Amino acid sequence: MWGTSYSRARQAQTTIVCRECGGTLRAERTCHDVYLRCTACNKVTQVQEHIDEMDEALESFMENVFCDRV
Known part of the structure; x- marks a missing residue:
């Protein structure tokens, strides 16, 4: 599928709760990484820390x- 023009979401809102402040986490990705960012306190955590959630x-x-991004 290389060269095919289609878009993939760069972020998605989840229902996972931030362990620091209780806000909700948003999944975000760059070209090289995927992570979760709290929409309230802006803390960044790794997806691996929230697999069970x-x-x-x-x-x-x-x-x-x-x-290779995970």
Whole structure:
């Protein structure tokens, strides 16, 4: 599919709760990394820290991320 023009979401809002402040986490990706950022306190955490809390939004988001980004 290289060269095909289609877009993948760069971020997705989850229902996962921030362990620092209780806000919600948003999944975000760059060209080289995927992480979770709190929408309230802006703290960044790794996806691996929240695998046991993964919701449908994060699971759907991760389906479109290349394996070498995780």
